[in-house]
Amino acid sequence: MNIPINGTFSFRECLWFLNRNFDDCMHTTGVDYVRKAILINDQPVLFEIREGKQELVVSILHGNNTAVTQKAIEDFIHEWFDLSRDLSQFYDQLSSHKDVSYMSRDFAGLRLIGIPDLFEAICWCIIGQQINLTFAYKTKRRLVEKYGGKVTYEGQDYYTFPSPEALADASPDILREMQFSGQKVVYLIGIATVFKEERMSKALLLALPDVAAQQKALTAIKGIGIWTANYTLMKTLRIPSSIPYGDAGLLNALIAHKIISDKKDLDALNEFFRYFKGWESYLVFYLWRSLAPQNG
DNA sequence: GCCCAGGACTATG
DNA sequence: CATAGTCATGGG
Numbered sequence: 001m002n003i004p005i006n007g008t009f010s011f012r013e014c015l016w017f018l019n020r021n022f023d024d025c026m027h028t029t030g031v032d033y034v035r036k037a038i039l040i041n042d043q044p045v046l047f048e049i050r051e052g053k054q055e056l057v058v059s060i061l062h063g064n065n066t067a068v069t070q071k072a073i074e075d076f077i078h079e080w081f082d083l084s085r086d087l088s089q090f091y092d093q094l095s096s097h098k099d100v101s102y103m104s105r106d107f108a109g110l111r112l113i114g115i116p117d118l119f120e121a122i123c124w125c126i127i128g129q130q131i132n133l134t135f136a137y138k139t140k141r142r143l144v145e146k147y148g149g150k151v152t153y154e155g156q157d158y159y160t161f162p163s164p165e166a167l168a169d170a171s172p173d174i175l176r177e178m179q180f181s182g183q184k185v186v187y188l189i190g191i192a193t194v195f196k197e198e199r200m201s202k203a204l205l206l207a208l209p210d211v212a213a214q215q216k217a218l219t220a221i222k223g224i225g226i227w228t229a230n231y232t233l234m235k236t237l238r239i240p241s242s243i244p245y246g247d248a249g250l251l252n253a254l255i256a257h258k259i260i261s262d263k264k265d266l267d268a269l270n271e272f273f274r275y276f277k278g279w280e281s282y283l284v285f286y287l288w289r290s291l292a293p294q295n296g
Numbered sequence: 297g298c299c300c301a302g303g304a305c306t307a308t309g
Numbered sequence: 310c311a312t313a314g315t316c317a318t319g320g321g
Contacts, residue, residue, distance in 0.1 A: 129303040135319045136302080181317045183304080225304045249302045288302075301320085308313080 001070050002055040003077060008087050010109025011051040017113055020292055022133060025141040025159050026120075035157040036044060037151045046122065046151045046158050047185040049074050062151050062158075082111040082238065090279045094286075099257045103286050112285045115235040119195050120161040122218075123222045125228035126187050127180070142178040143188075146170075164195035172240055187223025202236065212237055235282040243273060243280045253287035 019029040025238065027036040037046045045063030049056050058077065063069060073082075078084055094104040115121035127143070128136040130258055147162035152172050162170075167188060175185040194200045211233065218229040226245060233242040244250060254260045260268040276283045 033297070125302085126304095128301090130301065130316085131303095131318070132301040132320055138319085179318070183316055187304085227303055231302075244302070245303095247302050248300080252302095291302095299321090301318100303316105305315085306313105307315100309311090 001060075001074065002052060003058060003059045003074055004055045004085070005083070008091070008109045009081075009083070009111065011049075011056065013110035013187060014081055014113060017289060019111060022137050022264070023141065024137055025144050026161065027174050028158065035153075035158060037062075037149070037160050038076055038148065039081060039160050040069055040076055043166065044101070044149050044151045044160055045069055045073065047151055049077065061153050073152050076116060080114055082114060085111070087111075087282075090276075093276055093279060094283075096293070099259055100283075100286070103290065107289050110286065110289060112234075112238070112282055114238060118200075118205065118232065118236050119164055119192075121232045121236045122191055122224065122228065123161070123167070123188060125231050126184055126191065126223050129228070137238070139179055141153075143167075143180075146174065146178070162192075164192045167192035168196045184223070204250070205237065211241065214239075233245045234284065240278050241280050243284055247284075249288055249291055250284055253291050256290070257287075 005160045014027055015032075015034055018024070018027060018034055027034055029035075029232070033048050033050045035048045037044050040063070043063060043131060046061040048061055050059075051057070056077065058073060060069065062072070091104040091108070092198050095101045115124065122278060123143075124140065127140050131139075144159045144161060145157075147166045149160035149162075150159075151158045170189060170192070172189065175188065176182065180188065190199075198204075200217070205214050208217060214233060214237070215229045217224070218224050218232060219226060224232075227247060230242045231244040231247070233239040234244065251260070251263045254269060254272070255262065259272050273280050273283065
């Protein structure tokens with residue numbers, strides 16, 4: 001199965017971001033491929049993406065290779081890699097700003113890697129709140145290996161994120177042993193229950209009239225603050241204007257580029273983002289990219 | 297030992 | 310509405 005590539009796209013850049021020298025259990029990267037397991041109609045499917053000349057070459061490694069499955073994988077990849085977006089306007093704006101113009105060259109073709117599953121995105125936020133990313137990925141792996149789904153292929157395990165049902169019924173003691181804080185255990189199980197009871201879902205969020213209403217609906221849930229709400233809107237709904245205010249990595253990147261003087265310099269932050277109206281979330285993503293060394 | 301980490305909640309002026 | 314304290318533990 002092939003997925004054609006339109007516009008500026010770099011598989012290499014996307015692959016680099018998926019790895020970033022972190023141990024993300026939700027996918028597996030190699031030098032020229034990424035493998036990921038997802039659920040299609042509740043059935044686990046493992047696929048692999050490689051780069052062709054003008055297309056992505058997708059192979060199904062596990063699961064029924066039907067037209068329905070292929071279509072679902074294709075849709076997922078489009079959403080995951082944001083393939084339908086035309087970045088030319090973003091690059092125009094980037095290249096005309098002295099502090100970040102280099103990004104339009106160095107990171108050319110990097111797409112905002114999303115988290116299509118709303119529940120997974122929110123849980124990942126909870127897990128990552130106020131701890132370093134290395135530790136966050138470590139605890140996420142423990143959670144996913146215990147409560148998630150698994151596909152084994154050629155001796156290697158690939159995981160799907162735990163369902164709300166599985167996490168809602170998870171043992172608080174076991175979660176504590178995984179080194180989640182007491183508060184995070186309450187948040188995770190609480191949010192899983194909210195999803196299980198269908199008091200929150202991607203469809204429900206999409207039905208709301210505007211971003212403000214979506215932020216309000218998300219932050220009404222215990223454990224979801226404004227940072228988590230905006231991170232989720234950026235990664236799952238791909239709201240272009242969504243900025244995870246207060247994000248430690250974002251603020252450090254802005255300081256490193258001398259765009260803000262310190263972490264409380266909100267005036268300079270707002271002025272900077274005003275210049276990139278409509279592409280705020282992409283800019284945040286590129287700033288995160290800038291935090292790590294080239295070609296990691 | 298110290299400070300920070302891709303925060304959120306609650307209590308207090 | 311703005312600030313302070315609390316949680317909880319790894320990484321540098």
